[in-house]
Amino acid sequence: MSRVKKTLGIKRILKESPLHNNPLDYCLSPMSPQLHKHLIPVLFLLSATPLNAHPGHFPDSVHDNSTHSVEQHLIKTYQAELEKSPDDVRLLMQLGRAYLDAGRRSGLHKPFAQALEAFQKGLTLSPGEPALLEASAQAKLGVHQFASALEDIRAAMQSRPQEKSLQYLQADCLLALGRYTNAAEILRSLYSPEDITVENAARMAQLEEARGRFTAALEYYHEAHQAGLLLEAPKQQIAWCITMKADLQRLRFHNPSVSLELLMEALALDPTSPEILYRLALTRLDLRGSQNAVQARELLISLTNNHPEHARYWEALSLAQQKLGEFEASNSSAAKAEQIWEAEYSTGEYGHIREYAWFLIRHKNNPEKALQLALLDLEHIRQDTEAYELAIAAASALEKRDLAIELEQKRQASIQF
DSSP states (O other): OHHHHHHHOOOOOOSOOOSOSSHHHHHTOTTHHHHTTTHHHHHHHTOOOTTOSSSOOOTTOOOOHHHHHHHHHHHHHHHHHHHHOTTOHHHHHHHHHHHHHHHHHHOOSHHHHHHHHHHHHHHHHSTTOHHHHHHHHHHHHHTTOHHHHHHHHHHHHTTOTTOHHHHHHHHHHHHHTTOHHHHHHHHHHHOOTTSOOHHHHHHHHHHHHHTTOHHHHHHHHHHHHHHHHHTTOOHHHHHHHHHHHHHHHHHTSOOHHHHHHHHHHHHHHSTTOHHHHHHHHHHHHHSSSHHHHHHHHHHHHHHHHHOTTOHHHHHHHHHHHHHTTOHHHHHHHHHHHHHHHHHHHHTTOOTTHHHHHHHHHHTSOOHHHHHHHHHHIIIIIOOSHHHHHHHHHHHHHTTOHHHHHHHHHHHHHHTOO
């Protein structure tokens, strides 16, 4: 794989290059709500495990009717076979794998929970089986049980300590938990300029992004993109790398026109990806001109029709409608988003409380509840950079400056590695 290094010829920028001099300004960036969507896709996109035909897993990926039908057929087939042989560990693994694929394609938590149920039953029948522990960890990542996923991975590593797929998953868990120092130690040991892969370069980008070194992050994503091309990675995986570059261009470098070009390139590789279409709509909303807003609205109408259970699609549609002066429709879409998020929260489903909290700040002027959700996220879900940014924004909106400063100090401490 040294040919990757020779072809890339990239000089990585290692100097710190924050976009904001004031760390509180950085945390209160109006673009921060979108950035937390980076991490969970990378955990599944890059998980190189025996469970998968290839390492390309995008939670919100290709989800056309034919794919959905195949997934449902497989699930029903395995369920029927398990009725005859309920203690067949192999069938439980296959059923859980089918649910994992459904979760990765839909972006919903329910299929991951169903996968976890299958893997957990398998573990009761075959305790300590490394493949089941690894699969269980992947399902737990999908339902945001990061600490428990880390426990599974470490248990699996007792018998397979040098297996790279487990080391990558361990780093993924640590990234989600905001334990950047530990994640960095693992990822730096796996990364080599002589052996660049999509897996190691993209995760290094995640580390740099967490530190606010966005130019360096962009370089790593570019390495991942080029490595994917040279090593003939799945198109979906390459499209994801391009999409991450587009996010940085739009959210951190404020270049929506560059982001648009990148997203069109990604869409050519993965033309039915709802995640790319969603970002394309957000980018068009950042561009001037009513035609861009119209195109964004049409994309989001299609997304909400095909995926009505995704609250963030409704929220984005509300923004597009508002920009076009369609205020009644905008209020209706925002209400739909709130209804979905509140229903999840009220039933103890905390996977999307971060998105919900940002919504409450932006649309409902309710920083009190947003801070409640942000602190819940920090305490029970993950302690990454984005969790702190959200809590700081809510505290600042409530003029709780001492709390905001305390949280910022903790955030800064977490990225000193």
